[in-house]
Amino acid sequence: MKASLIELHRTADERLQRDGQRYTANRRALIDALGGSDRPLSMPELLERSEGMAQSSAYRNLAILEEAGVVHRLVTSDDTARYELAEDLTGHHHHVICESCGSVLDIDAPPELEHGVHAFAESVAATHGFAVSHHRLDLVGTCAACAAART
Amino acid sequence: MKASLIELHRTADERLQRDGQRYTANRRALIDALGGSDRPLSMPELLERSEGMAQSSAYRNLAILEEAGVVHRLVTSDDTARYELAEDLTGHHHHVICESCGSVLDIDAPPELEHGVHAFAESVAATHGFAVSHHRLDLVGTCAACAAART
């Protein structure tokens, strides 16, 4: 499901134009950074990968990219946000979150499990009049690195 | 699984003592607030329910209560934290999160689904050397109130 970078840029451009936004060099750099990662990136990580971009521009552009449905902002356990490409661009996946260092890893769940979650979501929607737009299934614990460091 | 308030206070007291902490009036008030709610509470909500408590005391005591394993802090979508009783005091449950107003509702998942999640967690633990301590399964969308307001 992972789209090529070229295709990714095309899609981003389309969605921004639909919102009356331009696909500038800064926005391109952010998409490159996110498209080249197999996990969500924090602001420091994004700035490292985006030579010379002002932090305020990064925040502003990420907000615009999220608005356009290209990027997704997520908050896990620590209070720093992380960003990833929208799910329809990366394929549905879940997160393994280290509560010690805050790092996040992408991971896929077996189809049976996804089915179960969808059924659950539908029953909740029906029961509570709640419009479920998506679900999150995170595994939280300690990553190998942190477990080792804690020795 | 929901313990009586009396039992809850006893447990909180025990766990705090184990940490060399006292079970003060402020801490009691926080536990009362959380124990009397069927959903996680934000700081403003907690202060409303805790007559005259200083915000700094609330933050400090919640941190101590979390350390003692009585309270759990969670961050959902907006950047305000919410607090609930530790899972072993409330029973395992999941959250329905409104991305419009940030409200959170507690909910139970069917046992089959929980089984599936556990199996998944174990396979990830084995594959990635990641120590899974717990999981989160959230349904994200728009609550009935927000859907109505948006008319």
Add this chain to the structure above:
DNA sequence: ATGAGTGCAAAGGCTTTGCATTAGG
């Protein structure tokens, strides 16, 4: 008395906003 707990106010850290400058169409 003695240290934990509290409230108030100040400081911190991530994120957002104001404003003058630069650049894309």
Add this chain to the structure above:
DNA sequence: CCTAATGCAAAGCCTTTGCACTCAT
């Protein structure tokens, strides 16, 4: 040209910390 986008610095907001005071043991 004219508006959108950028960078810098200032402001905001939630949360944490410093400090003097109070309370319980």
